[in-house]
Amino acid sequence: xxxxxxxxxxxxxxxxxxxxxxxxxxxxxxxxxxxxxxxxxxxxxxxxxxxxxxxxxxxxxxxxxxxxxxxxxxxxxxxxxxxxxxxxxxxxxxxxxxxxxxxxxxxxxxxxxxxxxxxxxxxxxxxxxxxxxxxxxxxxxxxxxxxxxxxxxxxxxxxxxxxxxxxxxxxxxxxxxxxxxxxxxxxxxxxxxxxxxxxxxxxxxxxxxxxxxxxxxxxxxxxxxxxxxxxxxxxxxxxxxxxxxxxxxxxxxxxxxxxxxxxxxxxxxxxxxxxxxxxxxxxxxxxx
Amino acid sequence: xxxxxxxxxxxxxxxxxxxxxxxxxxxxxxxxxxxxxxxxxxxxxxxxxxxxxxxxxxxxxxxxxxxxxxxxxxxxxxxxxxxxxxxxxxxxxxxxxxxxxxxxxxxxxxxxxxxxxxxxxxxxxxxxxxxxxxxxxxxxxxxxxxxxxxxxxxxxxxxxxxxxxxxxxxxxxxxxxxxxxxxxxxxxxxxxxxxxxxxxxxxxxxxxxxxxxxxxxxxxxxxxxxxxxxxxxxxxxxxxxxxxxxxxxxxxxxxxxxxxxxxxxxxxxxxxxxxxxxxxxxxxxxxxxxxxxxxxxxxxxxxxxxxxxxxxxxxxxxxxxxxxxxxxxxxxxxxxxxxxxxxxxxxxxxxxxxxxxxxxxxxxxxxxxxxxxxxxxxxxxxxxxxxxxxxxxxxxxxxxxxxxxxxxxx
Numbered sequence: 001x002x003x004x005x006x007x008x009x010x011x012x013x014x015x016x017x018x019x020x021x022x023x024x025x026x027x028x029x030x031x032x033x034x035x036x037x038x039x040x041x042x043x044x045x046x047x048x049x050x051x052x053x054x055x056x057x058x059x060x061x062x063x064x065x066x067x068x069x070x071x072x073x074x075x076x077x078x079x080x081x082x083x084x085x086x087x088x089x090x091x092x093x094x095x096x097x098x099x100x101x102x103x104x105x106x107x108x109x110x111x112x113x114x115x116x117x118x119x120x121x122x123x124x125x126x127x128x129x130x131x132x133x134x135x136x137x138x139x140x141x142x143x144x145x146x147x148x149x150x151x152x153x154x155x156x157x158x159x160x161x162x163x164x165x166x167x168x169x170x171x172x173x174x175x176x177x178x179x180x181x182x183x184x185x186x187x188x189x190x191x192x193x194x195x196x197x198x199x200x201x202x203x204x205x206x207x208x209x210x211x212x213x214x215x216x217x218x219x220x221x222x223x224x225x226x227x228x229x230x231x232x233x234x235x236x237x238x239x240x241x242x243x244x245x246x247x248x249x250x251x252x253x254x255x256x257x258x259x260x261x262x263x264x265x266x267x268x269x270x271x272x273x274x275x276x277x278x279x280x281x282x283x284x285x286x287x288x
Numbered sequence: 289x290x291x292x293x294x295x296x297x298x299x300x301x302x303x304x305x306x307x308x309x310x311x312x313x314x315x316x317x318x319x320x321x322x323x324x325x326x327x328x329x330x331x332x333x334x335x336x337x338x339x340x341x342x343x344x345x346x347x348x349x350x351x352x353x354x355x356x357x358x359x360x361x362x363x364x365x366x367x368x369x370x371x372x373x374x375x376x377x378x379x380x381x382x383x384x385x386x387x388x389x390x391x392x393x394x395x396x397x398x399x400x401x402x403x404x405x406x407x408x409x410x411x412x413x414x415x416x417x418x419x420x421x422x423x424x425x426x427x428x429x430x431x432x433x434x435x436x437x438x439x440x441x442x443x444x445x446x447x448x449x450x451x452x453x454x455x456x457x458x459x460x461x462x463x464x465x466x467x468x469x470x471x472x473x474x475x476x477x478x479x480x481x482x483x484x485x486x487x488x489x490x491x492x493x494x495x496x497x498x499x500x501x502x503x504x505x506x507x508x509x510x511x512x513x514x515x516x517x518x519x520x521x522x523x524x525x526x527x528x529x530x531x532x533x534x535x536x537x538x539x540x541x542x543x544x545x546x547x548x549x550x551x552x553x554x555x556x557x558x559x560x561x562x563x564x565x566x567x568x569x570x571x572x573x574x575x576x577x578x579x580x581x582x583x584x585x586x587x588x589x590x591x592x593x594x595x596x597x598x599x600x601x602x603x604x605x606x607x608x609x610x611x612x613x614x615x616x617x618x619x620x621x622x623x624x625x626x627x628x629x630x631x632x633x634x635x636x637x638x639x640x641x642x643x644x645x646x647x648x649x650x651x652x653x654x655x656x657x658x659x660x661x662x663x664x665x666x667x668x669x670x671x672x673x674x675x676x677x678x679x680x681x682x683x684x685x686x687x688x689x690x691x692x693x694x695x696x697x698x
């Protein structure tokens with residue numbers, strides 16, 4: 001019982017990390033159908049943004065970097081969308097190869113710019129310590145994940161831009177004939193999706209390594225969350241992230257980390273047999 | 289008629305040109321085969337310059353290139369300048385084998401310096417053995433290997449892991465928790481640790497492995513904290529160390545109450561982990577940037593002058609740097625770069641290196657090395673607190689340790 005209680009906050013905080021890294025993908029993959037392997041490198045860009053801001057802002061870098069990283073990663077995503085991905089809409093396998101190539105290029109670029117070794121982003125002093133088995137920095141990530149989800153929900157449902165985005169996703173043709181500039185909406189979707197990756201990157205500097213290959217550690221988990229949650233579904237992503245986080249935490253506690261990975265994959269495979277469309281289904285025509 | 293004479297004339301001319309071309313080519317081939325018949329000797333450098341291992345291997349390449357530059361400046365080897373041929377193993381083990389083949393066959397290098405992970409070494413081993421070419425491997429590893437075509441300039445287990453355990457035992461640490469990445473080095477190391485513990489009255493409270501590149505250590509930290517060990521023996525590799533130490537620190541674990549002894553964290557990694565998160569924890573190596581020898585002073589100065597004052601030097605870098613010098617010394621002694629002659633000459637060579645006296649054991653081609661335990665300081669450097677007093681004879685199969693009998697088989 002004690003173990004159960006101790007592992008609960010750990011599971012929820014793993015879920016929060018999963019949610020943060022997957023949120024951006026629910027836009028680019030879930031809503032636009034672009035298998036963006038470079039999503040991990042946008043996470044990395046966010047982490048390096050915090051690293052660079054450190055010189056200016058000291059230990060507050062993690063806070064200041066949140067909006068800046070959103071803009072930096074968002075712009076990188078926008079450039080990628082404008083220069084390359086838009087020519088591949090509706091061809092998911094081609095975008096997979098394309099963005100995988102881009103991710104390798106970005107990794108090498110980071111290596112050339114910042115060096116191959118990991119760099120250190122210092123956490124603010126007030127994030128040291130914790131309550132019981134829940135460190136403050138995990139709590140911070142949890143709150144950040146909640147705020148981000150709330151922000152995204154409000155954007156999608158309470159703003160004109162967000163509603164247009166949903167319209168395009170649900171029925172591109174109809175949205176277009178209703179006078180929505182779908183190309184513009186695509187750009188915006190990609191900007192926000194990539195920007196959210198940048199925010200996740202900043203948060204990850206608190207608990208993980210900051211180096212050129214940072215993105216590769218999270219990309220598979222991010223896709224798992226989106227696929228299990230149901231493509232493009234915000235609620236699905238939240239539920240899937242929490243579920244996977246808890247599953248990971250308990251599976252690892254009662255076995256070990258390697259076996260936990262196997263168990264999580266097995267559960268997801270079994271689940272997708274029963275519900276190939278994921279937890280929640282949005283009727284959409286995406287970019288087909 | 290006229291036409292055919294013209295034609296055969298042309299054919300003859302073509303034949304002559306072809307013959308001349310062949311004649312011209314033949315000597316060029318010969319000089320190539322002699323690994324630099326002119327005044328240069330080609331040597332291969334094969335490390336991961338891209339991919340997940342680049343983080344560590346790039347610095348070893350830098351140290352090896354520095355050694356080559358220094359040797360060249362001092363007149364080269366046998367009056368010839370060394371020319372490095374640098375290849376990228378790309379953190380991909382088949383690529384290491386492929387590039388090794390390329391260095392041996394196409395570039396005809398006299399020797400190769402390279403590798404980091406045991407997987408890359410195991411991939412290259414058959415290539416070097418088949419071609420009877422030399423590889424100098426510069427990283428501490430799990431032992432239980434002794435190829436006639438590999439020189440191991442890093443520590444084997446009895447020069448790093450066992451001294452690490454001796455140190456913990458001296459400190460009165462009786463209950464250990466083992467944490468490692470899930471591959472050959474940590475699993476073999478932990479087998480040795482368990483055998484040692486059984487023979488020395490120590491208790492192993494837990495043994496946990498995480499996949500390479502794992503970054504989620506909340507659960508593992510929880511398990512370690514609940515087990516309440518006196519110390520943790522850490523064989524995690526690469527970026528996982530960053531996540532592990534960050535999350536251990538935020539769980540409130542301090543180096544005083546539960547020291548984590550690492551065998552894969554050196555000066556270079558400390559920067560990435562963040563000094564705040566790891567200061568006070570012990571590490572086991574054979575060399576630190578602070579090691580007090582005249583040769584090390586020169587090495588650190590030269591390295592900083594060449595690559596920047598902010599750079600640090602670490603054990604694998606020093607072992608790579610040494611490898612070049614040890615090979616050059618063996619070539620000088622042999623009077624040739626021919627592999628069998630160099631191998632024969634290498635045994636017994638002793639050089640004062642930055643880590644102290646290093647002697648090549650001709651029998652297993654490992655080095656006599658001094659084991660050193662250090663504590664990570666708040667400035668990111670490592671201060672030595674214990675050493676083995678004298679260079680330890682390499683024993684990759686742990687034949688000299690009765691409690692370890694049976695390990696080599698498993």
